[in-house]
Amino acid sequence: MEQMHLQDFYITEFQDDLVNWFLENQRELPWRMSKDPYRVWVSEIMLQQTRVDTVIPYYNAFMREFPTLEALAEAEEDRILKAWEGLGYYSRVRNLQTAVREVVEQYEGRVPDTREEISSLKGVGPYTAGAVLSIAYGKPEPAVDGNVMRVLSRVLLVEEDIAKASTRKIFENILYDLVSKDDPSSFNQGLMELGALICTPTSPGCLLCPVREHCRAYDHGKQNDLPIKSKKKKQTAKQMAAVVLRNERGEVLIEKRPETGLLARLWQFPNVEVTDGRSVEEHFQASYDIEVVLDEPIQKVEHVFSHLIWNITVYEAQVSGQPDGGQATRKWIPVKDIEKYAFPVSHQKIIQKSLL
DNA sequence: CATTCGTGGGT
């Protein structure tokens, strides 16, 4: 299979051109200051489906607060979620802490250096395993992300649908032969850096490309037609109503989201999905067993997820007496304490408009 | 294999 893709391909020349380009042209990024496996690991988790420019400030703050594997292992979950607030895909940081604790307890605090062992850690999939092994330990392992599939689909004229899960293995098999055995770290990072800077999704900069002479897509004028990627269906919308509820002491009511699922364990303002013709008050009565008299809506917030859209209408209301449902996940907090809790971006917008 | 899981930026 992979022999077919690498037939008549000048592997050594390609490796050298790519690695030399990377060594000369790589960006200075905070996680490239050290090969500490923990630091590399944290950066790779943050970079999953997330842009470099977005990650940089989060990475710097995270390493300041959790400089070592042990520091992260001992941290409170609310602290790590707060450090991740706004970054998205929050299971990443909970899985990271679970994995770090596993390393402390089962590997004497040393990140494992075999694919078998590192892949057993929570949140470490095929890409992250290869990235840490090659970057931190210099092992010739494939690290196939979206950049790598795009670059190699062009260079080797691979016309498989990269949206299919099975396609990743095609590139992994190719890379076991193709990855540089001299400098696997620079080779793997070079493929990704090339994808980020030159071999971009639209209008690739072929005239600046260090491996243009190796590129089969460029030879055939197909660089704009690759990779092949099927579309995914668009999101469905949900109508939501949220309320900033204040009591006589000037406190606001917040609640912790469920242990699993969307935005798991983040905090939010009480909210309901408005389904049929029932009023918003009736929905709150049914879900929270509290009687609220709502004023006119304060704002509307749209929260777009990968697979879902919330259209949130935000209300404010005063309550008297003891309207708390009594659940452990709900609590009244002084407004000044709001910054201690991690909220989804939509609820951060509510905070900015209603409480600050 | 397809879906779930965030967010912000680019075209």
Add this chain to the structure above:
DNA sequence: TACCCAAGAAT
């Protein structure tokens, strides 16, 4: 505006 997408993993 409406997509697409970015150093993916878990289910």
